[in-house]
Amino acid sequence: MTAKAATSKSIQRSPCVVSNVLEIIGDRWTLLLVRDLLFFNKHEYKEFLASPENIATNILADRLKKLLNEGLVGEIIHPENKSRKLYYLTSKGKDLMPILLEMVKWGAAYLPETKEMKLIFERVKNDPELLKTQVLDSLEQWEKQMLKANGTA
Amino acid sequence: MTAKAATSKSIQRSPCVVSNVLEIIGDRWTLLLVRDLLFFNKHEYKEFLASPENIATNILADRLKKLLNEGLVGEIIHPENKSRKLYYLTSKGKDLMPILLEMVKWGAAYLPETKEMKLIFERVKNDPELLKTQVLDSLEQWEKQMLKANGTA
DNA sequence: GCACTTGCTTGCAAAATGCAAGTGCTTGCT
DNA sequence: AGCAAGCACTTGCATTTTGCAAGCAAGTGC
Numbered sequence: 001m002t003a004k005a006a007t008s009k010s011i012q013r014s015p016c017v018v019s020n021v022l023e024i025i026g027d028r029w030t031l032l033l034v035r036d037l038l039f040f041n042k043h044e045y046k047e048f049l050a051s052p053e054n055i056a057t058n059i060l061a062d063r064l065k066k067l068l069n070e071g072l073v074g075e076i077i078h079p080e081n082k083s084r085k086l087y088y089l090t091s092k093g094k095d096l097m098p099i100l101l102e103m104v105k106w107g108a109a110y111l112p113e114t115k116e117m118k119l120i121f122e123r124v125k126n127d128p129e130l131l132k133t134q135v136l137d138s139l140e141q142w143e144k145q146m147l148k149a150n151g152t153a
Numbered sequence: 154m155t156a157k158a159a160t161s162k163s164i165q166r167s168p169c170v171v172s173n174v175l176e177i178i179g180d181r182w183t184l185l186l187v188r189d190l191l192f193f194n195k196h197e198y199k200e201f202l203a204s205p206e207n208i209a210t211n212i213l214a215d216r217l218k219k220l221l222n223e224g225l226v227g228e229i230i231h232p233e234n235k236s237r238k239l240y241y242l243t244s245k246g247k248d249l250m251p252i253l254l255e256m257v258k259w260g261a262a263y264l265p266e267t268k269e270m271k272l273i274f275e276r277v278k279n280d281p282e283l284l285k286t287q288v289l290d291s292l293e294q295w296e297k298q299m300l301k302a303n304g305t306a
Numbered sequence: 307g308c309a310c311t312t313g314c315t316t317g318c319a320a321a322a323t324g325c326a327a328g329t330g331c332t333t334g335c336t
Numbered sequence: 337a338g339c340a341a342g343c344a345c346t347t348g349c350a351t352t353t354t355g356c357a358a359g360c361a362a363g364t365g366c
Binding site for chain 2: 014015016017018019020021022023026027028031032035051052053054092095096098099100102103104105106107108109110111114115116117120121
Binding site: 197210234238 | 312
């Protein structure tokens with residue numbers, strides 16, 4: 001195992017919220033998975049692997065485990081294929097969206113423009129609230145299809 | 154040297170803003186320094202060392218170097234003591250505040266309550282805009298005293 | 307001159323990461 | 337039923353990053 005699962009219940013090394021939040025999402029990969037789940041409708045292992053950042057399989061497995069442990073993400077087996085799994089954001093995970101959107105805003109202001117994210121750039125700048133509801137609606141849509149039997153998320 | 158300075162000009166491994174932002178602030182330490190500079194009026198090396206997270210001296214030196222390289226932070230020698238340095242946030246660095254505040258909000262919602270941050274908790278929840286202007290005013294105050302000769306920040 | 311502070315650097319052990327190659331389960335095809 | 341292929345991982349190992357303790361030069365206070 002690459003790393004032990006860090007639950008929020010484990011001993012905090014700091015009394016500061018920021019520090020404790022960073023213990024969960026403060027690394028190069030975790031928020032990228034949240035991004036994929038939130039904005040790019042990705043739900044499967046292989047889809048995360050296909051992201052442009054090229055996450056290694058061991059890191060991906062490790063981060064998914066942590067996200068599950070933290071309760072940011074849930075999983076089910078694919079209804080049509082037992083050998084596949086579907087990952088989805090819980091409300092705790094979805095609530096990271098404001099953080100991501102602020103990062104997008106900051107990036108839009110200070111980073112060299114990237115074509116691929118121009119779409120979200122514009123939507124964040126024009127009407128962030130609209131974007132949020134659109135994103136959440138889209139996820140709800142998916143959940144209705146895939147999770148209808150469950151009371152999760 | 155612990156790590157090479159990663160400028161935003163270096164080759165991006167992804168076209169995604171989130172990814173590129175995380176290359177700058179996506180680690181356990183960088184945002185804690187920004188937090189100290191922004192909310193706790195810390196400006197000196199030894200003050201960062203005194204934070205409850207206990208950053209190691211080599212990591213601190215490395216992160217300060219990176220923050221300077223990225224243009225998030227500026228430095229001057231202490232006007233009254235040549236052997237001390239003063240670090241301060243540029244506007245690029247200050248503009249990370251919304252990200253930090255969203256982290257505080259998320260932490261307030263999902264993390265076990267911590268006494269030490271209750272103050273900022275309340276201020277974020279009650280009136281985020283007021284908090285922002287208060288924080289920025291406080292920094293400006295400091296800058297007027299310390300940086301009066303310079304046109305920086 | 308001398309002890310002390312300050313902002314680092316250095317050396318080394320431990321941990322996290324990245325890469326390539328498995329492993330075991332399921333599935334589709336014949 | 338048999339077999340190749342897909343899928344979600346795991347494993348081993350080299351490289352990189354962290355963490356800790358110790359040092360060190362430049363300045364300051366006496």
